[in-house]
Amino acid sequence: MCGIVGAVAQRNIIPILLEGLKRLEYRGYDSCGVALHVDGKLQRSRSTSRVTELQAQIDQTGLAGFTGIAHTRWATHGVPSSANAHPHFSRERIALVHNGIIENHEELRAELSAAGYAFESQTDTEVIAHLIDHLYQGDLFEAVQQAVKRLSGAFAIAVFCRNEPHRVVGARLGSPLIVGVGKGENFIASDAMALAGTTDQIIYLEEGDVVDLQLQKCWIVDSQGTSVQREIRTVHAHSGAAELGPYRHYMQKEIFEQPRAIADTLESVSNIMPELFGDKAYGIFKDIDSVLILACGTSYYAGLTAKYWIESIAKITVNVEIASEYRYRDSVPNPKSLVVTISQSGETADTLAALKHARDLGMLHTLTVCNVATSAMVRECELAYITHAGVEVGVASTKAFTTQLAALFLLALSLAQTKGRLNDEQEAEHIKALRHLPVAISAVLALEPQIIAWAERFAAKENALFLGRGLHYPIAMEGALKLKEISYIHAEAYPAGELKHGPLALVTQEMPVVTVAPNDTLIEKLKSNMQEVRARGGELYVFADADSRITASEGIHVIRLPEHYGLLSPILHTIPLQLLAYHTALARGTDVDKPRNLAKSVTVE
Template identity: 75%
Template sequence: MCGIVGAAARRDIVPVLVEGLRRLEYRGYDSCGVAALANRGLERVRSVARVADLAGQVAAQKLAAETGIAHTRWATHGAPVTQNAHPMLSRGEIALVHNGIIENYEELRSELKAGGYEFESQTDTEVIAHLVHSLYAGDLFEAVRRAVKRLTGAYAIAVLSSREPHRVVGARAGSPLVIGEGRGEMFLASDALALAGTTERIAYLEEGDVAEIGLDRYRVVDAAGQAATREVRVVKAAGAAVELGPYRHFMQKEIFEQPRAVADTLESIPSVSPELFGDEGGEALGGVDSVLVLACGTSYYAGLTAKYWLESLARLPTQVEIASEYRYRDSVPDPNALVVVVSQSGETADTLAALRHARSLGQARTLAVCNVATSAMMRETRLRFLTHAGVEIGVASTKAFTTQLTALFLLALTLAKLRGRLPAAEEQRHFRSLRHLPRALEAALALEPQLMAWAERFATKEHALFLGRGMHYPIALEGALKLKEISYIHAEAYPAGELKHGPLALVTSEMPVVTVAPNDALLEKLKSNMQEVRARGGELYVLADADTRIGTTDGVHVVRLPEHYGLLSPILHVVPLQLLAYHTALARGTDVDKPRNLAKSVTVE
């Protein structure tokens, strides 16, 4: 959720720190700050505003330094006010930034207060800063090593001391941190994207690592206290991805990038094969007798959609669990289950914890479907599938979702083939549909003007209801989520068959009802549900296929997708819902890319 950047160099690194924060803005934040070892000593600048405002303050103060740390904060402990913004200082000598949540901070706070430390904030982060200071005896690395042993919870930290120029110490447990290697300069960051344009040489710290960077070196000590080597990789973070180009918002850009993202995900895939998921694919996927999908948010809805594919194509019992619930539930493990974790970032805290919990129960067949090749999930699973959505900046996920669905459909085909349930002719038909999918998505995007007209009507509403059946019910859920998170309209989704079991009581002429109505076996049932809405005066907004006999009449507004797409229909039907949410938010004047209270990457529980 938060963002960290640190640097040690023989040049002014303040512009690097500020630019790094700008590249991390997409993760979400409500305050930001910089601390640096300037000629005047340790200086700090903080802002409860955008990074652009922080940059203005830094320029006004003419802050320049060769060692520094910077942070974007998403409030967890303490309100988003200046005194709670990072970096935190301890007695003017230690500066520290922190991502994560410290669970035993109250106990440590009491101990430090008894030792004479005064607190200016309500944060758990200030506790770590004072703890490091209390343990400091001339060696920052050793002080941080000792301090993190006292912490319970999740953290990624970057620390500097006013007494040790050109030295920054970092540590991670449950939250990501990377080292960037330059020529005579070194960097720390919570995301390699922060260093795009500065360095492509990245080393990923592992769980429990403590590391320090200097001008031309770094060192790492692992969780066991042993010196460790972390491979430096060339990571070409797409700096251009944080540029809008001709679009008004990143969400709009990413909606229209979906044909390319799906095409890139399918590129170099000649056929359905277990090796698509790793060298061990044949062995790990053979003998699977059930599937367990673990995910959060939009990724959870991708899993719910995949359940229909996995059960209908591969005939495998499939459970889809919200990761934050599964990890605390006393579930019954299946040692032959395939555990699939789905995450855009691959760092979602609850999904990572759920994965580790599943493994602890003896479920060793694990697969990550993820958009970041170097993420923790990709490193911790036996199998992996990299979606090629590219960097997704907008908080509301769009292209990551459609590429996740593409990957999960490939998984369903692969398991069906391994189980002898996918005849060659059917395999070829499905694969042709996948290859045609980018063009079908382009046709769906061409519906934008009609969705803009819908959005003008939605913009004045405060509530909306979404209905779907079968594998399109999760798409209704995703449509409701998109609308609520960026337009702030209260939206709920239900299986259409549940309408009479409660939701119908809410239907009035002031509540628009969106219905996902493909021309499938459930269409006639869905039409009956639509009649119930009209009978109560509800306004219907119907997403139908070209050959569906549903006409536009008074109170019934229809947008037709160009073609029915069979099992892949959910991927097409979500696009108009994304466009509806985007243009409704635009009409209401909300911050589309940075909706209130939400973060792009949820790296704390």
């Protein structure tokens, strides 16, 4: 989602700002822009196209400077347009970029309009720029501190003033913001990745912090206005997405990286022990009597899968909540519950807010499964398991999801061991199965040519149903999400046993029905549900295990996975659903890596 980069230096910062924006492109955006302090004036360039187009504009105008800010915007308030693109100016004196949402922007807009400010955009962001200008009395740092006290909602901002060269001020509340410390220069960004190659000395600002960046100075005050020192960490952020190599899209590349990603995620696991999740894990796992999982989107489906595993293996009650809903209802807190958050980026605003709400309710035992070790989620939780999926560029999650599943399976085993419900023989069997996962995934990836043939049929469809039972119902949900995300085909998933309770009314010969059919204890029930589809003229596309005794016939298309994988079968069955979505999108000609209206890292509510 929206990205911020800013700098105060004694060299032309345009290359730094543009490179930073390019590294944040994977998060998703619909406009971008740069503003600089040039000869006592504010100058900017904005585009509703990609960063490469913005760079072409800048190259043409020769824009350059030593102090400035840059932004990629994902539209919330106001359509994607040049007028709504950041940075925003106020009276040619204040320049500002913003991530987040200001909830009281209408009230502030009315107040500032009455004070004589003219608004050029539909955004809530322009309100902040005018508010800072209205409060400005010669000290930008003071004006920003006063302004943020008037703001309700979530924000990360970077701002500079025409009257104060070599100074950028930043502030954060509910949205991530970091400072990069250099020699005779300082930087600000929403993600350390934006500054990779520029500096590896990073300060993670905390909630309510306001920072004053100058050439030789980095001054931070907390929400009370008290001067504070924040730890400078050495962070070796990935310098950007790897090259595509032989692949057409990052999503395809990331699908095929899953054997490696799973192997890396499990590399340090030689036996099952709570300490895989942190030094305090044993005591916490002994103390808890239930698990509450908080997540959004694909991570939510990982949580639903984990519920089956944890309740089956560890015999502990699990509740799974959509993070964006959890804090807006009355719930019954359990202080002895382990709160587990799941997030690829570790910056998902809804999940962070849900985590805070759970803590406020007295649930203090917290654990996150996350792909970014330096993220807010990791810093906020007592315990963590860092997946090693690597940078995931495609908006539709693939390797992040399967590595989350691997980590959550380990969590189920570790909880079971702590509770005395996992013996040595069972542990050895599970470790063996986990070790074999990369090889098993590689065998499933070899099915790609067969899946391409299916995708060519799917490309002409506008609706699809996905069916699964038990452990594989969340996987069917994930498959439907992937298809709708990148191919724009409307897809819904149901537990197969629910067909007769309503969804069967949708089934016709024009409705493809994708079925996840592992050879488990529910296979005969699932076959009956499949016959219900065929009796109504529906066409079945079945991903079956080799020994499931489901044969292809008229209206029943079957692709067989090489082997049944027991409790880890959901990970294997995820792979062909990813490939089906990818190749269907490819056949329809959509933007696979940057699907419309979506962002990679959802940092606003």
